[in-house]
Amino acid sequence: KAGVTQTPRYLIKTRGQQVTLSCSPISGHRSVSWYQQTPGQGLQFLFEYFSETQRNKGNFPGRFSGRQFSNSRSEMNVSTLELGDSALYLCASSLGGQGRSGNNEQFFGPGTRLTVL
């Protein structure tokens, strides 16, 4: 079974631009979560999508948005890029069961390294 894939792997943008990152989950997984990873802050949760609906959201500004398609693929968009947005953006997929009985084991992709100049 293929793992989680993310495209592109590397991206360089300038301040003020916008960027779209893509994530394809493991086949059969309906939940996709996005994280921002920086050296000082570790893994910061951005949002989670399940069956095309945003189910959870972290504490990031509205410049960060996402969506999920009917095939569970997900995209994340960052508008008006700032220098501080430079980070590794990780996507993780899981079967996505809800509540305490759900299977919440997450599988991560390799990430997209975004550099904002």
Added chain:
Amino acid sequence: GENVEQHPSTLSVQEGDSAVIKCTYSDSASNYFPWYKQELGKGPQLIIDIRSNVGEKKDQRIAVTLNKTAKHFSLHITETQPEDSAVYFCAASKGDKIIFGKGTRLHILP
């Protein structure tokens, strides 16, 4: 708010020795505790996990212990090898949300 504290942030051990990484969590409703290993240039990979109805779990050289009363859980790596050098993350989840620790950079010294 919910929080996971992870210590130490950096750990250096001699090859062959044991390494222990500790985490505490704040939400007593958490019931799933995975550990991830992240190697350079890769995403985190699940190495072991434990659920709240179990106190200890072992997989070859890796073991995890959970103390629900104290809200502590720990990762133990025995007979460390060079390939164990990586960043390790603990996490706590209660089904709808997963909170990660800030990571421990483990160095295995020759």
